[in-house]
């Protein structure tokens with residue numbers, strides 16, 4: 391199947407996600423499991439009690455810090471439920487998979503796949519499906535409860551031609567500004583900005599109050615995520631989605647405005663090298679070295695790990711101009727073709743997709759469960775707010791985190807953003823983004 395079809399399906403599914411979350415009421419059944427593509431296979435997997443046995447090698451980029459705490463929560467449950475299995479941690483450090491994806495690509499190409507690997511639901515997962523590198527897991531999905539426990543439209547992101555290709559572990563929000571309340575108060579900022587230009591005015595106030603780098607950034611992918619946020623605000627959710635369907639030009643006035651705003655924002659940041667990871671940027675906020683950081687809500691886990699308290703040491707708001715928009719991504723686990731321990735892999739997938747697994751993992755990770763039957767009241771205030779926003783907001787796909795664009799397109803956008811970091815040439819960035827779209831959009 392050509393990429394176009396896969397990606398269009400992914401975008402359609404993202405367009406309908408908010409609807410699905412509303413329809414499920416956050417906890418009710420989404421309906422019969424036999425009507426959709428996802429539910430077309432009736433097969434159900436019955437695992438061996440105590441696990442299949444043998445090594446189960448799981449590849450992620452949750453190698454350290456707060457992300458490892460999330461992985462550890464899953465591993466603890468996995469070991470309890472599968473005493474016969476031996477979990478083998480194949481994590482490769484580097485936020486957003488910045489190093490892991492290259493290693494994974496070479497392992498897959500060399501016929502040395504892990505038993506399961508982390509990927510992003512949407513266009514990125516479509517890459518692996520199109521390359522024939524992952525197997526359907528309909529039987530596992532049905533054993534987990536199928537459409538009665540996962541939002542139908544999320545399932546469309548991981549379904550191709552009636553087959554489910556992964557088990558989602560979580561839903562992250564990528565359009566959040568994390569802020570230091572004390573720094574804002576010192577700068578005399580008492581209300582939350584609702585447009586990029588109003589936010590830039592506040593950033594100027596922070597700078598005038600003596601903070602040299604009001605907005606913190608990390609390496610290239612964090613800058614891609616910042617640019618993605620400005621694009622959503624300046625274009626609006628519908629035109630932003632049009633960037634991936636081909637309806638919105640990458641060299642039109644909307645993108646030019648966003649790139650100029652991005653250029654202005656980048657004059658208020660710290661210096662960052664390509665490889666700088668994200669915790670350094672979020673820690674600048676709680677340490678008072680910056681007022682703001684745009685980051686996915688894995689930041690909550692980092693704040694918790696650093697013992698920083700909500701409302702006192704950090705606060706948050708949706709990126710200005712996105713008060714009713716949820717920039718979405720979902721981590722999702724696969725069964726690679728040629729996995730040495732496919733049954734052990736299924737033990738892992740069953741754990742990742744279980745209500746217990748999703749509660750333990752998401753409590754530790756800052757994200758919200760992909761399942762609809764984990765009660766919101768089990769989660770702290772930030773995640774409750776995210777669950778509610780996911781039900782009512784317009785859902786858009788993240789560029790930096792694999793929901794909107796293929797791996798190759800993401801690489802080209804990252805190259806353009808990295809080049810801009812050195813040149814600060816807005817016209818060249820627009821030209822490079824348009825060229826990347828022309829090359830990769832199918």
Ligand code: BGC
Pocket residue numbers: 451457484485486487562668686688719720721790791
């Ligand atoms: C993943 C998150 C992870 C973040 C930073 C994202 O691409 O989806 O799970 O915490 O990268 O590494």
